[in-house]
Amino acid sequence: MSDSGSNADLGIVLETNDPERAWNAFRLGITALNAGHSVSVFLLGAGVEAEEITENEQFDVRDRMELFADEGGELRACGTCLKxxxxxxxxxCPISTMDDLLNVVMASDRVITIG
Structure with missing residues (x-):
């Protein structure tokens, strides 16, 4: 089983490519990081398309993803969904597996799914 890193206070499973929902997921992650929490985001299903959401000026998802990573957030994407x-x-956002998603779920104090 692969290692998804350290335990997270918050695990976020993002399963949508909806610009506003993806943008808000990363805003929540950044807010939690700035409050001193550790955060892991796992992109699943259509969520693996989040980094490609660039045509929406109001919801700059790629910018939020990069800031999330720069602030120390852990970000992974389902390899099967990408394939x-x-x-x-x-x-x-590196390729990950269901084992990594399981690690995020089991190691996090709280897990939310945004779909």
Missing amino acids: MRQSDESEV
């Missing part, structure tokens, strides 16, 4: 969409991992 189904013929996408690759990015520098900000």
Whole structure:
């Protein structure tokens, strides 16, 4: 089983490519990081498309993702979901597995799903 890093206070499973919902998920993650919490975000299903949401000026998801990572947040994407969409991992978001998602869920104090 792969290691998803340290335990998180908050685990966020993002399962949508809706610009506003994805943007708000990362805003929550950044807010929690700034409050001193550790946060892991796992992109699943359509959520793996979040980094590609660039056409929406009001909800700059890629910017929020980069800030989340810069602030120390852990970000991973489902490899199977990426493969189904013929996408690759990015520098900000590496490919992960269901074992990694399980680790996020089991190691987090709280887990929310945004879909």
